[in-house]
Amino acid sequence: MTRPILIQNAVVVADAHTAPLRGGDILVRDGRIAAIGKNLAAPEGAEIIDGTRLIAIPGFVNAHMHSNEAFEQGAYDNLPLEPWLAMSYPPFGFPELSERAHYLRGMLCALESIRSGVTTLQDDLIHPSATPEGLDGTISAYRDVGLRARVTVSMWNAPMDYALPFYEEIVPAELRARIAATPLPTDDALLALFERHYAKWHGQSDGRLGIALGPCAPQRCSPELLQALNRIAAERDLAMHMHVLETKTQAITGQVLFGKTLVRHLHDLGLLTERLTMNHAIWLTEDDIARMGAVGCSVTHNPLSNLKLGSGVCPVRALRLAGVNVAVATDGMATSDTADQVEALRLAAMLHKIESFDTSTWLGAKESFEMSTESGAKSCRIGDIGRLAPEMRADIALLDADHLGFQPLHDPIRQLCFSVNSEAVRDVLIDGAFVMRARRMTRIDESAIRAEIAAEAERFRIEAIPKMAEGAAILRPYIDAIHARATAQALKPGHEVLRVPRIGNFS
Ligand SMILES: [Zn+2]
Structure with a gap:
């Protein structure tokens, strides 16, 4: 049994259609959201998260x-x-x-x-x-x-x-x-x-x-x-x-x-x-x-x-x-x-x-x-994720409200789409447990694993990519010819919905 978590006084974005709740609390218990509201009582032993400068969204x-x-x-x-x-x-x-x-x-x-x-x-x-x-x-x-x-x-x-x-x-x-x-x-x-x-x-x-x-x-x-x-x-x-x-x-x-x-x-x-x-x-x-x-x-x-x-x-x-x-x-x-x-x-x-x-x-x-x-x-086909609501799994991303793109906070969803980048994501909870905290992974030795990833990825670039390119070169001229011939063909009627003339002629 993990400790309950109470996120206090955050901007809570429950879903795309509900108005953000400013100064909202989220109580997380046993991996799920137990309650969302204002001034929720802290259960005994709960970890309190100060959400004053945080925006909570569904992961x-x-x-x-x-x-x-x-x-x-x-x-x-x-x-x-x-x-x-x-x-x-x-x-x-x-x-x-x-x-x-x-x-x-x-x-x-x-x-x-x-x-x-x-x-x-x-x-x-x-x-x-x-x-x-x-x-x-x-x-x-x-x-x-x-x-x-x-x-x-x-x-x-x-x-x-x-x-x-x-x-x-x-x-x-x-x-x-x-x-x-x-x-x-x-x-x-x-x-x-x-x-x-x-x-x-x-x-x-x-x-x-x-x-x-x-x-x-x-x-x-x-x-x-x-x-x-x-x-x-x-x-x-x-x-x-x-x-x-x-x-x-x-x-x-x-x-x-x-x-x-x-x-x-x-x-x-x-x-x-x-x-x-x-x-x-x-x-x-x-x-x-x-x-x-x-x-x-x-x-x-x-x-x-x-x-x-x-x-x-x-x-x-x-x-x-x-x-x-x-x-x-x-x-x-x-x-x-x-x-x-x-x-x-x-x-x-x-x-x-x-x-x-x-x-x-x-x-x-x-x-x-x-x-x-x-x-x-x-x-x-997972029914209990995708929104912040009681009974849903506590899969939550906490955004840094101090990010420059959130100044001032007109509309968190619009600003997430248009004004900030993913560096605004500060903490991530999955099943009510922090997997990232202050942009550091909590469950792995991130520095060590990133060094190992870098070495393995570089080996792939040096060893695998040239062999793949060599193998691809044998087939490429013919695939290019298939692509050219197929794209020159006329489609049967009914494909009109596809045409996006102001982007390009895809017909
Ligand atoms: Zn795919």
Whole structure:
């Protein structure tokens, strides 16, 4: 039993829609919020926190991340998704890391996350060789630092000619044979790996750690695997996270491969449910959006990544109007290239104003904040986080009200979006315990771990990156040709909602 905590006299931002409570107290007991109000009585033995210069907000949920890219921040630029994938996930020369290296890479992501106020991370861990060490190392870092995390085992078992349009026509036979020589994991092997991770980690650390389902994309998985995962999701009420229609090339893939959109493909397989979160969901048709809204599925909106890769802009307003739950996320650390949720929050609050002169369609600070907290929680299928209220888990970020960007304090959510950066996050509590205090991690020897991260990351830069670049160079000309051909194709009618003429011509 830990001591109760009473935060006194803070500005309490309970959620995006409730007016901030100035001079408010928060009582935390047994990992949950016991009460919020003014002049709350201190229980015996409580730790008293002077909140006079603090702003309390619900911790952020970063609903889409690939921590395995953490050693590639700033490694690439001016690459659309498909050529970038060839670089970051090359078919030859992909590095095999020790469990400790996976741990350090996960820890780098965790530190950046917590320092930006993230208390829950949905990590879609991509580990092509699918050995247990990848997930064990990464999730152990989250356990040690105290982060709440849902980790997926990303699954990709479809051959390249299924995943990419025009592959057989453009990629020479000899190279296709060389790529095909690496066996793809079977459905059974992937399901066994999932069960192994689920048995070992799901519900650990008082429920802070969990395993989710992560079929990489509809065109990267066999229909049989997708349906098997869908059954597991239904039986155990698990979240399933999948990349859907991130790029125009993928929209063309749906037309070429299935003769329908990838959303329609998922619908026809029975995968369109409220448990499904589609990452990106940019190249949608109006029919797709209506189908998604009808089941109330989730979408992760990753504006940093989408702009950096030139993927397009998620039609967030149309999705929200249709009833889709949209969560703001950073995406992986080699496409955004950060785990800093405040950056994603800021961009989501600003980006959509460029889409129309009709201000009624704009998203602003409040909606972006809601999508970085409550909507993220819903996407992770965790019911008791995302807001500050009695009975909710005490996942709280305390912001430094003395930050220059908060002078004067007109509106904490707006100023969090527009005026300060993540250095305004001073303390972070998860399950009612401090994991960061005055910007120092409380549960690990941060100096020692940062030195070890720096050494391992530098080894990755020197040893792994050149081998990855060498392996990618073999495939790049053909991937670039596929991208050029797909993006030159006309899409079938219905994609009008995608066009954002004042940003660029994505049609
Ligand atoms: Zn992703």
